[in-house]
Amino acid sequence: MLGIKTLKEHLAILPDDLATLIETFAQISMDMQTNFPKYLSGVENEPNKYGEAVAKLDAWANKTLCDNLLQTGLVRKIYSEELQTPVEGREDAPFVITLDPLDGSSNITTNNAFGIILGIYRSDFPQKGRDLVAAAYKLYGPVNTLVYTTGKGVHEFVKHYYEDGAVRFLLLHENMKLPIKPEVFGVGGKPMQWSGNFREFAKNLFKEKKMRPRYCGTFVADFSQVLHRGGFFSYPSTEGAPDGKLRLAYECAPLSFICENAGGASWDGRSGSILDVQIEDADARIPLYLGNKEVIEELKKTQGN
Ligand code: AHG
Ligand code: MN
Ligand code: MN
Numbered sequence: 001m002l003g004i005k006t007l008k009e010h011l012a013i014l015p016d017d018l019a020t021l022i023e024t025f026a027q028i029s030m031d032m033q034t035n036f037p038k039y040l041s042g043v044e045n046e047p048n049k050y051g052e053a054v055a056k057l058d059a060w061a062n063k064t065l066c067d068n069l070l071q072t073g074l075v076r077k078i079y080s081e082e083l084q085t086p087v088e089g090r091e092d093a094p095f096v097i098t099l100d101p102l103d104g105s106s107n108i109t110t111n112n113a114f115g116i117i118l119g120i121y122r123s124d125f126p127q128k129g130r131d132l133v134a135a136a137y138k139l140y141g142p143v144n145t146l147v148y149t150t151g152k153g154v155h156e157f158v159k160h161y162y163e164d165g166a167v168r169f170l171l172l173h174e175n176m177k178l179p180i181k182p183e184v185f186g187v188g189g190k191p192m193q194w195s196g197n198f199r200e201f202a203k204n205l206f207k208e209k210k211m212r213p214r215y216c217g218t219f220v221a222d223f224s225q226v227l228h229r230g231g232f233f234s235y236p237s238t239e240g241a242p243d244g245k246l247r248l249a250y251e252c253a254p255l256s257f258i259c260e261n262a263g264g265a266s267w268d269g270r271s272g273s274i275l276d277v278q279i280e281d282a283d284a285r286i287p288l289y290l291g292n293k294e295v296i297e298e299l300k301k302t303q304g305n
Contacts, residue, residue, distance in 0.1 A: 005147065007157045007169035014150060017094050018120070018134060021074050025118055025167055026146050028068045036140075040108060048082055049283060055105045058082055061116070062101035066252070069097060077124060079282040081173050081250040083292040084244065086282070095098055095133075098282065100250040104138075104218025115139040115220035117218045119254040125282050129253030129275040137220045137255065145172065147227070147258060154262040177263045179230035186215035186222040188235035188245060198236050205232060205295075219246060223255050224292070227262055232291035232299075235252040237269055239281035249279050252288045267298040269303065 004028035007026055011019035039057040048054050061080040068190060075089040080099040086208065097120055104114030116138040121131055136148035144159040146169055154176040157169035164284050185205045187194075194202070205211045216222050222233050235246045246252050256274035268276040269287040289299055 005171040007171075010155060010157075010171060017074050021069070021072060021095060021120060022134060022136060022148055024069065024072050025065075025136060026138075026157070028065060028148065029116055030144070030167060030169070032064055033140060033144065035060070035064075035277075043209065048283055050081075050107075051218040054082060055102070055108055057108050058102045058105055061232075062099070065099060065116070073230075078249070079125070079249060081104075081247060083105045088275055094122060096124050098249045098254065101249070101281055103220050104216075107216070107218050107221075112216060112218065113139060113141040114218050114222040117220060117248065117251055117254050119257075125249070126280045128278055129248075129257055130273075132253065132257045132275075133170050135254035135257040137223070139220050141221065141224075145224075147176075147224075149258050149261045151257075151261060154258055176227060178227060178259075178292055182209065182211055182230040182232060182295050184214045184225050184229050184231040185211050185291070186213070186225070186231075187231050188215070188217070188220065189238045189241075193238040193240060194236055195303075197303055198234075201299055209295075219251055219255065223259070226261070226264070226291050230292050232289070232295045234289045235287070236289065237257040237287040242287075245284040246285060246288050248274070248277060248286040249282045252286055253277075253279065256288075256290055259290045263293070264291055267296050267300060 041062045044054040044059050062080055066078050070089045073090055074093050075095050075097055076093040077086050077096045079086045082101055100117040103117050107114045118136045119132055120134040122133055139145045141148045146157045156173040158172045160170040161167055168257040187202055226233050235244045237244050252274050259266055267289040268274050268277055
């Protein structure tokens, strides 16, 4: 059953500036969806700073989000996966933002789920994921959801269509916690390029722990199932890419912040939680392992840490 609380009402206990920023993000992400069919094919002429092809939808989502978020006057700087250099807003504005404007680009043509990842800080880098004042993700699936945390509970909202034509996010789940029993797992990259140790660990997830493999190729969607059903997600260090594929600031820090606030754990494969890694370079990649605490603890043991 849907709660009757709107996102706006839920945000009312936050400082006004933070509430307005999250509400604006939610509103833009809702409006954006109507335009998706216009940008389903084609790529930009230039690759992004990672050398990856930029889909028309990546470029449009990036511009739409940056323009609208800057317009609030609340944003001092935006770091985005799809920007060569950060874009500057008002010098005296309170927030610095990180954006993965479209997470799951390879799922655009196949009509599988994709989304957006947002990180909100009060200071500029260098800093840690633990310094996030809020993180949110938007997931465009058969229904459209928004999950956010400000470090005090993880809450999920769903886009709701009222009979009078109004559209609003309504509360779906409040104070979410990963279920105790881990049920699903998803791992990115090619299994033969994972380390032998990690391959063995992954095998035991289905062999011994009886978990189900579920991998969609969109981080927010793969994470959403861990949040709802309990489990494990990783884009590990691989032979050809020791730092993995996912981006520390744009992808890993915000979703690790949500995961840990929902009672889960994250690990960088080296020293500890993703949230304790100092972000010196906003464009850096990092190996990522997250999910139920006991699964992450077991992983640490088997990987010799
Ligand atoms: P993006 O679309 O922002 O580039 O992110 C794609 C990421 C992430 O969403 C997903 O977990 C991973 O790349 C999928 O990679 P593979 O296609 O290699 O599985
Ligand atoms: Mn992404
Ligand atoms: Mn992206």
